[in-house]
Amino acid sequence: MAISRREVLALSGLAVATSAFAGNNDSLSTPKQDTDYKAPLPDTDKPRVVVVGGGWSGLSIAKNTKVFAPDAEVILVEQRHEFTSCPVSNLWLVDKVELEFLKHDYLQAARNYNYTYFQATAIGLDKEKQILQTSNGNIKYDYLVFAPGIDYDYSRWTEDIAFENRLRHEYPAGFIPGSEHITLKNKILNFKGGNFIMTVPSGNYRCLPAPYERACIVAEYFKQNKIKGKVILLDENNTITIKEKGFQSAFDELYADYLEYLPSSPINEIDLNNKIVYTEFDEFEFEDASFYPHVRGAKILERVGLAKDAKNMMEGNINPLTYEAVGAKNVFITGDARPMGFSKSGNTANSEGLIVAQNIAQRINKTAVLAWEPPTTTCFSAISTAPEKAIYIYTQYSYDKKTKAFDFAGTLSSEDWKKDGKTNGNSIYGWATALYYDMFGDKNS
Numbered sequence: 001m002a003i004s005r006r007e008v009l010a011l012s013g014l015a016v017a018t019s020a021f022a023g024n025n026d027s028l029s030t031p032k033q034d035t036d037y038k039a040p041l042p043d044t045d046k047p048r049v050v051v052v053g054g055g056w057s058g059l060s061i062a063k064n065t066k067v068f069a070p071d072a073e074v075i076l077v078e079q080r081h082e083f084t085s086c087p088v089s090n091l092w093l094v095d096k097v098e099l100e101f102l103k104h105d106y107l108q109a110a111r112n113y114n115y116t117y118f119q120a121t122a123i124g125l126d127k128e129k130q131i132l133q134t135s136n137g138n139i140k141y142d143y144l145v146f147a148p149g150i151d152y153d154y155s156r157w158t159e160d161i162a163f164e165n166r167l168r169h170e171y172p173a174g175f176i177p178g179s180e181h182i183t184l185k186n187k188i189l190n191f192k193g194g195n196f197i198m199t200v201p202s203g204n205y206r207c208l209p210a211p212y213e214r215a216c217i218v219a220e221y222f223k224q225n226k227i228k229g230k231v232i233l234l235d236e237n238n239t240i241t242i243k244e245k246g247f248q249s250a251f252d253e254l255y256a257d258y259l260e261y262l263p264s265s266p267i268n269e270i271d272l273n274n275k276i277v278y279t280e281f282d283e284f285e286f287e288d289a290s291f292y293p294h295v296r297g298a299k300i301l302e303r304v305g306l307a308k309d310a311k312n313m314m315e316g317n318i319n320p321l322t323y324e325a326v327g328a329k330n331v332f333i334t335g336d337a338r339p340m341g342f343s344k345s346g347n348t349a350n351s352e353g354l355i356v357a358q359n360i361a362q363r364i365n366k367t368a369v370l371a372w373e374p375p376t377t378t379c380f381s382a383i384s385t386a387p388e389k390a391i392y393i394y395t396q397y398s399y400d401k402k403t404k405a406f407d408f409a410g411t412l413s414s415e416d417w418k419k420d421g422k423t424n425g426n427s428i429y430g431w432a433t434a435l436y437y438d439m440f441g442d443k444n445s
Helices: 005-022 056-068 089-093 106-113 161-170 179-189 210-224 244-254 346-364 421-440
Strands: 048-052 073-078 116-119 122-126 131-134 137-140 143-146 150-153 194-200 229-235 259-262 267-271 276-279 283-285 288-290 294-297 331-333 376-385 388-400 405-414
Touching: 048 056, 048 137, 056 073, 056 106, 056 346, 056 421, 073 106, 089 179, 089 210, 089 376, 106 116, 106 421, 143 346, 179 288, 194 210, 194 283, 210 229, 210 244, 210 259, 210 376, 244 259, 244 376, 244 388, 331 346, 346 376, 346 421, 376 421, 388 421
Parallel strands: 048 073, 048 143, 073 116, 143 331, 194 229, 194 288, 229 259
Antiparallel strands: 122 131, 131 137, 150 294, 267 276, 276 283, 376 388, 388 405
């Protein structure tokens, strides 16, 4: 089995754009940061808000800035020609949803919410003159938001660039939308048997439950198609990081013969030529794999001097209560590139976008800037597709002024997939559709 040529064509252009925007390939040289020509945008005397990154956070900020400051000019700078969702993509890997459910139109969002979509790559920043440099010219701004997402950090596995590129190309993680999803889907649909290794990094990686959900979905695919194979899930953490009860019971009761979960199993060495993975105490031969390394803030933050090396995650250096970048006037960093311990998930980024947009709008409208507000995380994770069943969590966050630390503040969960699984499974599509409508403004999004 293989994915269709139409799907390959639909995603292949997106992959190149995403890699160029986020700096996902270290073999790329740093772009020249001396563009001296103006972007082809009309002049304006209105306050201009420029948002870099058209993910779940950037789209929310672009929309809501116009909602709360309708007289502002808002420009969304995004390298990709179209949006493809990472949330729900695990179901696409096994043909449960169509690609059209994940793909959406930036121009449609811009039309519906009255802002400008500007297709370009951000390559530099003049903080003093308040100019964003892009591959398609310079843009003067009054307020600037970086919402560029993540990049992968393979340094704990290798310092060899050639070896890293082999990992990226031959065994991609599949957590940045684009070509790696195509590769991963083909791996799954064409798997003939043996060990299929997946990994879970430690730290605040993108979408905490997604690796566990993916392991369930792939194990189910092997089971349904009577493939003599097994998912081996090597987790650096000492336990399942979120929804532990629901995922562990699914591993044990649904996929005992098709999924082996191994916590506290960081990888020490990967032998790609002989297809062997070594942990501290074990070694695993594999027929195929998808290696999910640690994550870090997108490299554009380093290139423009806005990254903070917090344990090498290179996330945005910001005031965590306002999202304002340190040392850069009227610049904000949000979404998965921010350093707070909130979940790096689509829903969290979307709710953060609303908060940051309100903050910017209050400054434009010259009204009092409100106190810090917590984002929210609403997350449905599929544990099977036939029948459709899922587990669910909703949480908010708090801030302790004395310790200057963030923590969970009120969590609701529904992890009993025997009792609530079908209801939660059906809710995945309603949740996604509602958020697509929120970002793109069309019920057919």
